Amino acid sequence: MAGTFITFEGPDGAGKTSVLAALMPKLQAHLAKPVRLTREPGGAKLSEAIRELILDPANTEMDARTEALLYAASRRQHLAEVIRPALEAGEVVICDRFVDSSVAYQGAGRQIGEDAVLAMNQFATEGLTPVRTLYLDVPSQVGLARIEAHRQDRQYDRLDRESIAFHQRVRGAYLRLAEREPERIVTIDATKPLAQVVSDCLGTLHTVLSASWLA
Template sequence: MVDTFITFEGPDGAGKTSVLTALIPQLAAHLTRPVHLTREPGGAQISEKIRELILDPENTAMDARTEALLYAASRRQHLREVIVPALDAGEVVVCDRFVDSSVAYQGAGRQIGEQAVLEMNQFATDGIQPGLTLYLDVPSEIGLARIAAHRTSRQFDRLDQESLAFHQRVRAAYLRLAQQEPERIHTIDATQPMAQVVADCLATLQHFLTDSWQSR
């Protein structure tokens, strides 16, 4: 595990993008190290091209294992081109999604096997793991309702087309991962008001990044 590598996870509708938009400036103001925000799938030129393939709502014929392999390929390129160089430069890397997403969405949601997807990604990442993962938890029904309410102001992708049962399997997998790895994965109640979610995330990060934290 890499202490300066931090990931954010959550089911659809958890509000990760909004939380990170509000959180990153506050985090950067408190750290003695630069903060590098990135995302998956994507984050690097090749990885962004793979993202377009994966999320294109017209690609309805994509096989579940093809999807999982594309996520792993995107992740590998992103890791080698962006994440590892930033970590080597002494930066705190904050990544919107990482391996846990593949385990939850492809392993459980697509039902192709959580362990199989994990092993595929261990190969892709050389076993590199974040030191801390903040999991923003929200019931599937609430998350999907949020997506429906903001349909005109956000990208609609292939995963948004999936059933409630799919999203419930994804959330259940995330909860299992959090139970299995409580030292790494910290659960944040994402049903709270946005300001409180951001505050809870910042408090968790302060505790974890003590050596790089400075009071303002």
């Protein structure tokens, strides 16, 4: 495909939303190609409806495998309706979460198996893999403290309410993924001030997108 697929990952409280909000205008100013920001779960009408089911705190009875399947279904629709057409049109697609999130949150966090969740999502995505993934890393205690401090300013969903042990399993899975795929996954220290994190991300993206970077 003519476009470039890049994803952002991180545990809860890593600051992905703030980083992407600051980063996107810079990318749009520096790139000759169109840049599209999208998110998971969500990004398309049907996928957003599934997002509401997954994250609704009222859905306490949701089985872990049901949750994993819903994420994969949302991802499939998002890919078919938004991501793949944009890549075929030559756009740079920046996605807030992708398959790595399911491996970390459902595979490790819910303890249903990282390999099993990866296989499910390989089917859903037909093997589409980002050319680069920026993983914003924070210790679990730091991320949860940030969530609590900004609880009134953000959605407080089912995953935010999980135990520290759950979030530590999620982070552990992310670190294993980064160790296993160092050419794809770039780890960014997200405990630094926002401006520094944005600068570090921009430097990584410049390397990936140098052919499209305006002088």
